[in-house]
Amino acid sequence: MNTPELGWFKSSYSSAQGDDCVEVAVTEQSVHVRDSKDVTRRPFTMDLNGWAQFVTSLGSN
Template identity: 40%
Template sequence: MTTELVWFKSSYSSNDGPDCLEAAISTTSHPAIRIRDSKNKDGARLAFSDGAWSEFLRFTAEN
């Protein structure tokens, strides 16, 4: 079974700006938050575990 990721744009990204981030939530046997550059959809992607993503958000909220 192939599960296609459903990408959504960050609420902090604009349609006009050069800096756009897209995220997708993978619910496969290895759940993860996936991140990519919306201007380069075939480029590099990052994957974060739930715990790592939560820690990243906590860190950015404090700084």
């Protein structure tokens, strides 16, 4: 599922070639995550609370 209407962005740590990246798109209700190598696959989607918990858990390790 390609979702071109979303504003996808990559990490500033991504390579200049743009390969092997995770892309993220944020809406008012959700966060979408996809693999830049295959943008035709359906993105992983979670609500904003779930995303906040995920990001917080990364900082606690």
